[in-house]
Amino acid sequence: MSVRFTDLHEEATGFGPVNHTGIPGDKQWIAEAMGGGAILLDHDGDGDQDILFVDGNVVARPKDPGARTRLYRNDGKLRFTEVTREAGIDITGVGYGGAAADYDGDGDADAFVGVLGRNHLLRNNGDGTFTDVAAAAGVEGDEREMSTACAWADFDGDGRLDLYVANYLDMMKVVDDFRAVGRPGRSCDWRGFKVYCGPKMLPYQKDRLYLQTADGVFRDATENLRGQAARPTFQPVAADFDGDGDMDVFAANDTEPHHFWVNDGKGVFTDEGMIAGCAVNADVKPQAGMGVDVSDYDHDGLLDLTITNFSHDYNTVFRNQSKARASGGRRPAFEDVTVRVGVNLPTFVSLCWAAHFTDFDNDGDRDLFYAAGHVFGEIDNFAASGTTYRQRNLLLENLGGTSPVFADVGDEAGPGFRAEDVHRGGGQADLDDDGDMDFVVAVLNGKAYILRNDGGNANAWIRFTLRGDWKRSPRDPAGALVRVEAEGLLPQTDVLHHGDSFCSSSDPRLLFGLGSAAKASRVLVTWPSGAKSEYRDLDARAHWLLEEGVPEAKKL
Numbered sequence: 001m002s003v004r005f006t007d008l009h010e011e012a013t014g015f016g017p018v019n020h021t022g023i024p025g026d027k028q029w030i031a032e033a034m035g036g037g038a039i040l041l042d043h044d045g046d047g048d049q050d051i052l053f054v055d056g057n058v059v060a061r062p063k064d065p066g067a068r069t070r071l072y073r074n075d076g077k078l079r080f081t082e083v084t085r086e087a088g089i090d091i092t093g094v095g096y097g098g099a100a101a102d103y104d105g106d107g108d109a110d111a112f113v114g115v116l117g118r119n120h121l122l123r124n125n126g127d128g129t130f131t132d133v134a135a136a137a138g139v140e141g142d143e144r145e146m147s148t149a150c151a152w153a154d155f156d157g158d159g160r161l162d163l164y165v166a167n168y169l170d171m172m173k174v175v176d177d178f179r180a181v182g183r184p185g186r187s188c189d190w191r192g193f194k195v196y197c198g199p200k201m202l203p204y205q206k207d208r209l210y211l212q213t214a215d216g217v218f219r220d221a222t223e224n225l226r227g228q229a230a231r232p233t234f235q236p237v238a239a240d241f242d243g244d245g246d247m248d249v250f251a252a253n254d255t256e257p258h259h260f261w262v263n264d265g266k267g268v269f270t271d272e273g274m275i276a277g278c279a280v281n282a283d284v285k286p287q288a289g290m291g292v293d294v295s296d297y298d299h300d301g302l303l304d305l306t307i308t309n310f311s312h313d314y315n316t317v318f319r320n321q322s323k324a325r326a327s328g329g330r331r332p333a334f335e336d337v338t339v340r341v342g343v344n345l346p347t348f349v350s351l352c353w354a355a356h357f358t359d360f361d362n363d364g365d366r367d368l369f370y371a372a373g374h375v376f377g378e379i380d381n382f383a384a385s386g387t388t389y390r391q392r393n394l395l396l397e398n399l400g401g402t403s404p405v406f407a408d409v410g411d412e413a414g415p416g417f418r419a420e421d422v423h424r425g426g427g428q429a430d431l432d433d434d435g436d437m438d439f440v441v442a443v444l445n446g447k448a449y450i451l452r453n454d455g456g457n458a459n460a461w462i463r464f465t466l467r468g469d470w471k472r473s474p475r476d477p478a479g480a481l482v483r484v485e486a487e488g489l490l491p492q493t494d495v496l497h498h499g500d501s502f503c504s505s506s507d508p509r510l511l512f513g514l515g516s517a518a519k520a521s522r523v524l525v526t527w528p529s530g531a532k533s534e535y536r537d538l539d540a541r542a543h544w545l546l547e548e549g550v551p552e553a554k555k556l
Helices: 171-180 377-381
Strands: 004-008 038-041 050-053 070-074 080-082 095-101 110-115 120-124 130-132 147-153 162-167 188-190 193-195 208-212 218-220 233-239 248-253 259-263 269-271 292-295 304-307 316-320 334-336 352-358 367-372 394-398 406-408 438-441 449-454 460-467 481-485 492-495 510-515 519-526 532-539 542-547
Touching (some): 038 110, 367 438, 460 519, 481 510
Parallel strands (some): 095 147, 147 233, 292 352
Antiparallel strands (some): 038 050, 095 110, 110 120, 110 147, 120 130, 188 193, 248 259, 259 269, 292 304, 352 367, 394 406, 438 449, 481 492, 519 532
16 A cells, blocks of 8 residues: 555644543543544634644543643644634633534634533634634533534525534533532442443433524524434534435434434424434444544445444444435435445444544545544453553545445554554544645544645545535535546545534545546536536646636636
């Protein structure tokens, strides 16, 4: 394999934030074992992707004064400078993750950050600084909520971005209840050791839906999630899974059936996860859903899912096999094809978090990246378990075709995939703008780092920035579907989505591998409004701006 990944830490990049979730080796509560993610965004408008790293803290002891969500500015060449204070960001609570999007349509990237307590909405002032407007905008949430991640999309079709916020459990009630009976946090048994409890038998929380109004504030429309059952949610993703022109939501839940919210077109949702076949695995069992990503791995134009899970249980691949309805759109249906595509064995003993469909070698199909690390340090005392606390990340190559299988190529992927650590969330982005995807990886109670892709750009590539017309679609057109055709390759389909992986969001610029092709012969964009744009013969190895209602693509 010609592609190698190099792990770049602080000494190489200037980027090395330390995660402060709980006390290392002494996790008292489940909320201290999760860690957090990374939010990729161009915060200063210079054209490259910066990184907002969401830090944690201690849940029920004196807070760690060093814990702080931190922003790192990218110079475009993988050198980073921390600009947290200069940017006006002051988040010191127990944080988990979030996502970036231009929710107010002013041309710059804003960010939602979910925490244990009141959440944060960082509105970009356009000069590299932010103002936290969560309270004024109506998305702070309740002080007892544990918000892990989010997804941005226009759910009610009014041309404005809305917000789906994932909540996990009432952690502060757990702490209060345990203390009331003199019970320590580490009071549950696992293999003869005392460990923190949960999530089973603890009080789950409901997710929230916020719909943006014409004046830029949000209305709490959680009642539109009809019949919502409280479940411990980690990561949602938003996309038009059934092809009926509106945005649905898949939400990965920990040890409980996943939510699959089907939109009626007006921002009212019904959970069809069990009916559609993506709430539980092929054995009809819930899994410990951590991270999730969406793309089309088998070239049929439908959006598939991958979900990361606990150790001694495979990561899941759900193939979208929705069928056309006579009335329009499709009847949503998914199949657990994990065994068929070869993902079960490489992922079985790993405990995985971040998840990415990614074309790491630009050969025109979607591979898989998973970040791994256990939650119980005590696992190292059980050699027979076949797993460890510190783990290697996983890279699975798509071997191509319309019925592909995946092969574990981590051993061939260079030193970046030999490192063992307690990995958690992170995003994918072309951080050095060289035409291949790099990865940002967060580490629990350790330093985050970058996996630099070396050699992926030997194959051709094409990158797109999308802009809605604002009258019909949001200016930041989350949910836009892009189909790329090129000589010698099967058609590729991907979707612009804000919120993915584990508690993270990735590069909003869509990157497609073109193999040996010199151009994309046809590019078709389906905008959130339903309008379609078609472009012909766009040069490879170039970054293009595609604007709704503008017939010609612009080379950036």
